[in-house]
Amino acid sequence: MAFDVAAVRGLYPALGDGWVHLDAPAGMQVPEQVATAVSTALRAPVSGPGGIFPASQRAEAIVDAARRACADLVGADPAGVVLGSSSAVLLQRLADALGDGWTIGDEVVVSRLDDPANVVPWQRAAQRAGGTVRWAEVDIETCELPGWQYRELITSRTKLVALTAASGAVGTRPDVRQAAEAAAEHDAFVVVDGSAAAPFLPLDITSMGADVVALNASAWGGPPVGALVFRNPAVLEQLPSVALEPGARGAERMELGSHAYPLLAGLVSSVDYLASLDDAALGPRRERLLTSMGSVKAYQAGLLANMTSGLRRMQHVMLIGDAMRRIPSMAFTVEGVKAEDAIEHLSDRGVCVFADPGTHGVYAVLGVGEVGGAVRVGLAHYTNALEVDQLLRAVSELG
Numbered sequence: 178m179a180f181d182v183a184a185v186r187g188l189y190p191a192l193g194d195g196w197v198h199l200d201a202p203a204g205m206q207v208p209e210q211v212a213t214a215v216s217t218a219l220r221a222p223v224s225g226p227g228g229i230f231p232a233s234q235r236a237e238a239i240v241d242a243a244r245r246a247c248a249d250l251v252g253a254d255p256a257g258v259v260l261g262s263s264s265a266v267l268l269q270r271l272a273d274a275l276g277d278g279w280t281i282g283d284e285v286v287v288s289r290l291d292d293p294a295n296v297v298p299w300q301r302a303a304q305r306a307g308g309t310v311r312w313a314e315v316d317i318e319t320c321e322l323p324g325w326q327y328r329e330l331i332t333s334r335t336k337l338v339a340l341t342a343a344s345g346a347v348g349t350r351p352d353v354r355q356a357a358e359a360a361a362e363h364d365a366f367v368v369v370d371g372s373a374a375a376p377f378l379p380l381d382i383t384s385m386g387a388d389v390v391a392l393n394a395s396a397w398g399g400p401p402v403g404a405l406v407f408r409n410p411a412v413l414e415q416l417p418s419v420a421l422e423p424g425a426r427g428a429e430r431m432e433l434g435s436h437a438y439p440l441l442a443g444l445v446s447s448v449d450y451l452a453s454l455d456d457a458a459l460g461p462r463r464e465r466l467l468t469s470m471g472s473v474k475a476y477q478a479g480l481l482a483n484m485t486s487g488l489r490r491m492q493h494v495m496l497i498g499d500a501m502r503r504i505p506s507m508a509f510t511v512e513g514v515k516a517e518d519a520i521e522h523l524s525d526r527g528v529c530v531f532a533d534p535g536t537h538g539v540y541a542v543l544g545v546g547e548v549g550g551a552v553r554v555g556l557a558h559y560t561n562a563l564e565v566d567q568l569l570r571a572v573s574e575l576g
Contacts (some may be wrong), residue, residue: 180472181288186559187414188450197564200529202345202506202519204395205376214446218439219518225435227287236438243441244428246448247404251371251390251462252381255263257497259431264372264391264403265294268548269522270431271389271405272521275366279336286330286365287549288313289542290322290572294390295339295391313340313447317543320347324355332381335365342385343374345396345555346539348503350374357386377477377504378468382408398558400440405431410424421490422460447535454558468517473558480556480565481505493576497551505556508533511575516550519575523552526571530554550570 186192191206199204216238226230244258245536249460261267283306285299290313303310311330317320322340331338338360343350371380376397382390392404407413410427418430426434448466452458455472458465469482479493479505488494488509497508511519523530531553535545545551554568 180454180476181456182559182561184456185454186561189559191557191562195527197528197567198557198563199538199554199560199568200531201560202373202553202559203531203555205398205557206559207398207400208327208447208450210450211353211399211443211446211467215439215443217441222257223438230427236436239438239441239445240436243402243404243444246445246462247388247392247467249461250375250380250392250451250518251406251450252463253390253406253408254410256427257413257426258381259405259413259446260436261403261409261432262404262437263401264370264393264405267403267405267431268294268368268370268391269298269414270419270433271368272298272302274338274419276306277417279303279306279308280308282334283308284311284332284335285309286311286313286327286335286360288322288351289315289539290320290344290351290372290461291339291341292345292370293538294370295341299337299339299368308336309334311335311441314363314495315349315539315542320344320349320539320543321500322349324352327356327359331342331359331363331365333363335360337365337366337368339368339370341370341373341386342380342390342506343371343378343506344531344539345373345504345506346553347498347500347508348506349500350502351483351505353385353387353500373506374504377470377473379467379474382406394444394447397447397451400443402440402444404444450562477505477556480560480562482506483562484554484568485557487565491573491576494572497545498538505560506554508545508551508553510545510551511572514549514554514575519552523568523571523576526567526574528568528571530568530572573576 188208222232225235244255248255371390372393454463454469458468494511518530
């Protein structure tokens with residue numbers, strides 16, 4: 178493995194602002210090559226698809242490249258990649274399409290760990306059909322999402338199971354495969370939100386057992402675009418089409434209107450960036466992605482361990498959750514200090530983090546709102562040990 182954080186940092190013009198950016202859960206900073214790809218596509222002649230002239234062919238090539246890039250990211254068939262403005266928009270669109278066939282008494286299973294983008298659309302679809310929403314609960318001590326509960330939650334009436342590959346709120350990585358196996362016993366559709374996990378882990382749609390994986394490129398420093406990756410592209414032909422073009426086929430059936438071609442060019446560049454994070458990565462892009470993401474995972478594990486141990490030594494700090502498998506995102510509370518006041522203190526010391534009031538999602542389940550909210554921290558590819566030390570010094574001053 179050859180992850181060189183100094184070289185990676187050199188790819189990010191935004192880091193020249195002098196701040197410590199530990200705000201990755203809101204989206205990573207953008208590498209220079211991604212910004213260049215977008216601006217280059219904006220300057221180039223690009224038209225709508227379907228023409229025989231170069232500008233039209235360029236548009237088709239960009240869309241095809243974007244599908245291939247997302248497919249490589251999760252080990253899927255490019256024919257099963259639906260592109261759109263964000264994973265939230267696409268998940269709502271998928272919920273509308275799947276929910277059309279649901280009836281009274283049908284069930285969906287969602288989790289307390291998930292982002293609202295992979296919960297609210299399924300709640301709405303079940304409500305419209307007169308169905309039932311069942312919840313997979315988190316362990317309030319560890320923030321684990323126990324996999325055994327899915328065998329009790331999923332029944333013959335379950336139409337869909339939605340869960341996350343990793344939580345951007347508390348870092349937990351649930352056992353997606355265990356939930357998917359329980360769903361398969363009842364032919365329930367499995368939708369996995371891979372957005373928070375994709376920047377840090379090698380993903381494989383088949384190994385997870387997911388029918389669809391949702392992605393949001395801004396999570397790893399890409400442009401604001403999203404994708405739904407279907408394990409079986411044939412499923413797309415069975416869904417009601419939302420396309421404005423009556424002759425739309427395959428993935429185009431779930432795509433509304435024309436694409437933002439410059440942003441899709443940036444999406445391709447961002448996946449190429451992920452594949453290049455390990456200098457020793459060789460072979461096709463999928464193989465380079467697996468190697469690079471393995472190196473990222475190892476590097477981030479060391480930083481996360483230092484940050485976690487440092488915060489735990491502070492008596493005035495309480496970490497939220499203690500999952501065994503996790504990504505480098507976490508949250509903590511500071512005794513006697515509201516989260517809003519804590520992040521103001523950190524900001525004065527040049528550290529970018531977010532506060533969450535703790536009134537919704539997994540934080541509400543954990544009662545975080547009752548203690549003044551949580552401070553959210555997330556590492557990125559460009560985070561180094563000095564920045565973690567700067568965070569720890571700033572937090573120690575709050576005691």
